[in-house]
Amino acid sequence: MPIPDTSLAGRVLLRDRAFTALRDAIVDGTLRPGEQLRESELERWIGVSRTPIREALMRLERSGLVVSKPGRSTRVSALDDRAVRDAQPVVAALHELAVRLATPALTPADIEAMRAGNAAFAAALERGDVTAALAADDALHQICVTAASNTVVTEVLDQYAPLLRRVERVRFSSAAGLGSVALHDRMIDACAAGDAATAAAFAHMTWMTLAGTGPAPEVSGGHGLVRAR
Incomplete structure (x- = not known):
């Protein structure tokens, strides 16, 4: 029988560790737009070798x-309006699909966790804690992505x-x-009601x-009453 390559699995884990650390540092602003990313410094900071750093x-x-520029430096990208415009409808459509797929599978515990996540999200916004707001928002949406x-x-x-x-981070x-x-x-109310299309x-x-990249919504009391203005 073939022998699994456990070294490959370990390398994937290191690559993912490097990717997550760098991604989070860019998103939270620790690594700022235009900042040069030197592999030797990243190795010491993240604690992995150069290969997983390069893959990340x-x-x-x-x-x-x-x-990245061949033979030159790798830098944190600037906030690119076009890149955001390109990614936004894709991300929105996939979250829409995730919720549609997840709604029939959500348990009462999932719904309660989503409500708790939104409460934590609102509280973080009220006190101006953007990092906590992003974490709560991530956790809320991840429930549906996982259930999908x-x-x-x-x-x-x-x-x-x-x-x-x-x-x-700017919006929040x-x-x-x-x-x-x-x-x-x-969205949570519609999920709880089993209304996948509205959710x-x-x-x-x-x-x-x-x-502000899309129209501001007007949200009325009924599930179906949603208008853009």
């Missing part, structure tokens, strides 16, 4: 978070959602972020109104 940087470049159990959705979101998270540091709380509430529509709207 290539993955980050595909995600639009870093820019679609590996392609998960992989594509892992690649492109961080690009939008950088924009969200302003009063505009409070609009997401109401959209989350309507999916609210999920899509949540991502398409990010940082």
Whole structure:
């Protein structure tokens, strides 16, 4: 029988560790736009060898978070309006699909966790804690992504959602972020009612109104009453 290559599995774990550390540092602003990423410094900081660092940087470049020039430097990318515009409808559509797939599978415990996540999200916004708001928002949406159990959705979101998270730091540091709380509430209510189509529509709207790049929503009491203005 073939012998599994355990060294490959270990390398993948190191690559993922490097990717996660760098992605999070870029999204939270620790690594700023234009900052040069030196492999030797990243090795010491993250505690992995150069190969997983290089693999992580290539993955980050595909995600639009870093820019590399052959034979020169690798730097954190600037916030690119076009890249955000390109990624936003894809991320919104995949979250819409995730919610549509997840709704029939959500348990009462999942719904309660989503409500708790939105409460934590709202509280973090009120006290101006952007990092906590992003973490709570991530946790809320991840419940549906996990319940959807679609590996392609998960992989594509892992690649492109961080690009939008950088924009969200701007949105969530302003009063505009409070609009997401109401959209989350309507999405969760629809999930609880088993209304997958309406829940999916609210999920899509949540991502398409990010940082004012989409129309501001008017949310009425009924599940179906959603208008853009």
